Amino acid sequence: MMNDNYPRAILFDLDDTILDTTLSADRLWTQASKQFADEIGRSPDEIDRQMRQAREWFWSDPQRNQVGRLDLFKARAGCVEHALEQMDAGDNGLATRIATWFTDRRIPAMKPFDGALEALAKLKDAGVRLGLISNGKGETQREKVVRFGLEPYFDCIILEGEFGAGKPDRRVFDHALEELGVTPGQAWMVGDNLQWEVAAPQKLGIQGVWVDWRGAGLPEDALVVPDRVIQSIAELIE
Template structure:
């Protein structure tokens, strides 16, 4: 499904951060396999593919629950340690030292791989030049998310930056969107929101009156079984500047 819009740009746009403006290109399962294969002093024999599959499945289980998700994103290291431990135990491996080394190694590699989407900065600059007030609204811990914003020099593009760990509330809590709108000085009806999470950037925002744009960078289309209907779907951020 691909929809388009010829409407004029709005007074304000709220952007998500992870997998919207920045991303790590490797699929998580492939990233885990590479991390295992490059882990110093990896136990031998150790089936990297089987371990990657088990850890990936453990991660899918962990992040599928909203309560675990909120707790985990506020302490990503603790969450990742639990995920690795669960995955390795599924293979009959119980080794706290290995779990810690692998989890931290994965984090270092994943951080190094993370980058801005190629058209992110030009799109933000183009929108600002057209008079659009830009906001950033991201979930996660203050330390982790602020570090990304600093690393990619993103603060200069936004009139408001909102991090769950700093504010104390995050998406999909209605208070989070209301706070962002108050800072932007616009109403939901005057504001677009752009992001990759169906619930956080489409379902709840639409209920609140936003124009919801779903970011689908891979071009796979909406997840099977979803009833959500984004107002627009984009694969490239630069599409926001196109009529």
């Protein structure tokens, strides 16, 4: 029995939509700052701050983002190296070791947001066709899908590294709709990235639901108007 409040299909983003990605990374970088403080010769707080700034610097650039998300280890080592340079400390070898320490712990440190898996289960039970569309390297994203037992929820899983294209490329949305057997007007895309998961699908006639997991509201300069704003995907079943 279809619930009238639900669309025929919902496409979900993975990182910072289903999985607590940024906050769990921040916590792990804070741990790394403590772990390597003696070797770097600065206080854990200073290291943590410099590494955070380096990450913002790195990932805010669309070009670096696109290349970096397909080679996360290199991106992480690059961020650490940048932070070490800012502190006039350490070297390449240390940057690589810190990036390795982080990478070994990264996926186990993630977890689904509270209520996220329950929401997916309830939508699936209600007969909503579910798709997962995630940017990033195929192996990394697939490891998360498997580790958190996400496969059974989805009728269609498109991972950028496996598929050969990523959001906002319309091919991923077109492919997902085709796989799920729905028209754009019958689908929602739900995610935390205003460009990838709201603006791009809206252009195709898919409703864009923005996940404001920080609870910070739309940026003042946002040109994108989401069809709906939620803080957690658990709200979809309320």
